[in-house]
Amino acid sequence: MNLSATAASRGLEPERILVVRTRFVGDTVLAIPFLRNLRRRHPRAQIDVLVEQAPGAVLADCPYKDELLVLPDAAVRGVPIPAALSTLFANARWLRNRHYSRAYILKRSLSAILLVRLAGIPHRVGFASQGGGLLLSRAARIGGHRHEVEVFLDLLRVDGIPVDDGRNENWVAPDVATKVDRRLGGLPPDRTRVFIAPRSTAREKEWPVERMARVVSWLVNERNCEVVFCGAPRDMAMHQEIATRAGTRAARHAHDMTSEFNLRETGGLLARMHLAVGVDTGLLHVAASHCVPVVSLVGPTDPNRWCPWGTFSEVIRAPRLQRPWALRLRQALFPLRGSDLHWPIGTAAMNDIGVEQVEAAIDRLLAGRQAVLPSRQAAA
Structure with a gap:
């Protein structure tokens, strides 16, 4: 009732x-x-x-x-x-x-x-x-x-309440859209916008900075992209290190907007991106809620539980998994059907993810993205 x-x-x-x-x-x-x-x-x-x-x-x-x-x-x-x-x-x-x-x-x-x-x-x-x-x-x-x-x-x-297909969605308020569009208006309109989220609340979830810098350099120099960072104030030092390691030309096309947008406005910024790439962090879930394609790098995280929801995505995880004895015992006592899982259970090391894996995933998503600009995905 x-x-x-x-x-x-x-x-x-x-x-x-x-x-x-x-x-x-x-x-x-x-x-x-x-x-x-x-x-x-x-x-x-x-x-x-x-x-x-x-x-x-x-x-x-x-x-x-x-x-x-x-x-x-x-x-x-x-x-x-x-x-x-x-x-x-x-x-x-x-x-x-x-x-x-x-x-x-x-x-x-x-x-x-x-x-x-x-x-x-x-x-x-x-x-x-x-x-x-x-x-x-x-x-x-x-x-x-x-x-x-x-x-x-x-x-x-x-609780007896029927549910729908669980689709993802999110919204951008008009004032936020205006502020974001004004800022992005200064970027070259013909270049693909890629959001980079390199920082997590847990250090074991992070990818080596030098590898992320190589991806940023490749995005700018080989794929004609503008790279955007926006996180918490504590993330800015890492953003700067990545841009510096990426090289002088790449750094000119890498924009840290952390000091310009709060978290609500960062959602509006993400809605205007063509792609988001990063480690397992909340900002990738925000991007997915705006239907932005996502490349997610995971190690200790179970992607069955935390993969990007409701958007085109690529989950990159090293094939070598660690399975503690407690996990192996639980799986032996309570086996899961293969159809229940998209990814095998276990943890992987972030250091085992290669730059080439990430670049290939980015290429697959960029090749398949729609020609419609992200600004049309956000509700006013």
């Missing part, structure tokens, strides 16, 4: 729904298919999304949510237990005063489940992990190595 529609027909206030998806840019943007399906089921509901301040910007222009919420008392890791509990109860009281009747917890976290339970939200849907399943009204089990988008959609399925 659609409770929102029922409430509206009786002249009651629309149902208030909370979605919890804190931390990480990539995880947050991958929640868009979930939000679309939730909105389709509850068209009149107030749907608020609890995020962290910085990553939440990737949902700023999402039409399926009403408000982006940030907890008034941010949790800090490593603090004494009494202080952590005090923060938890204070945040729960704040949420309780917002009178939600339904919550979906997209974060695999016992603390997130406890927060929602202490907030008095009667209908709670989350993952049966971290020991919090008994605190939920309905719990979804995380099985196999399914993509994170499908895992999020499982929360709707277990």
Whole structure:
């Protein structure tokens, strides 16, 4: 039964729904298919999304949510237990005063489940992990190595809500489009624009800088490309090193726009790219949400779960995989059908990825891209 529609027909206030998806840019943007399906089921509901301040910007222009919420008392890791509990109860009281009747917890976290339970939200849907399943009204089990988008959609399925094909999408606000187009207007219009994302939150996910520089040099000198960087301020030193190593001519066609755009605006910038290339980082998921082709370099990451979603993409991973004994034992006890996996399970070393592999993947995507400029992919 659609409770929102029922409430509206009786002249009651629309149902208030909370979605919890804190931390990480990539995880947050991958929640868009979930939000679309939730909105389709509850068209009149107030749907608020609890995020962290910085990553939440990737949902700023999402039409399926009403408000982006940030907890008034941010949790800090490593603090004494009494202080952590005090923060938890204070945040729960704040949420309780917002009178939600339904919550979906997209974060695999016992603390997130406890927060929602202490907030008095009667209908709670989350993952049966971290020991919090008994605190939920309905719990979804995380099985196999399914993509994170499908895992999020499982929360709707277990709650009896039908889902669509899970297609990806994103939006660019008119003010952001104007700012981005003005900046890109200074680049040669006849050159392909390639976004480079070389930095990750985990060092083991990064590719050697000198190899990324060789790719940038090849893009500029052999493929007539303009290269664009845009990340966090801490990334700028790496951007500069890559451009310098790429050579003088390549450096003239490499543009670091980090200081010019915030995260929301970086989404608009990505929407104007012809291609995005990088390591496993949230910005590649943002690019994919704008249907920009992506070349993703992965090592310790499971591409079955974290490959670019809903766009043309190439995942580059070294063929030599490491399989810890615990993983081998789990696979022996609970074997997966071959059709369940696109990539074999295991971890690979980023150092084993060759420059030629990346260049060949770029060529395949550039050869197949549509002639329509990326500016026509973004919604005004």
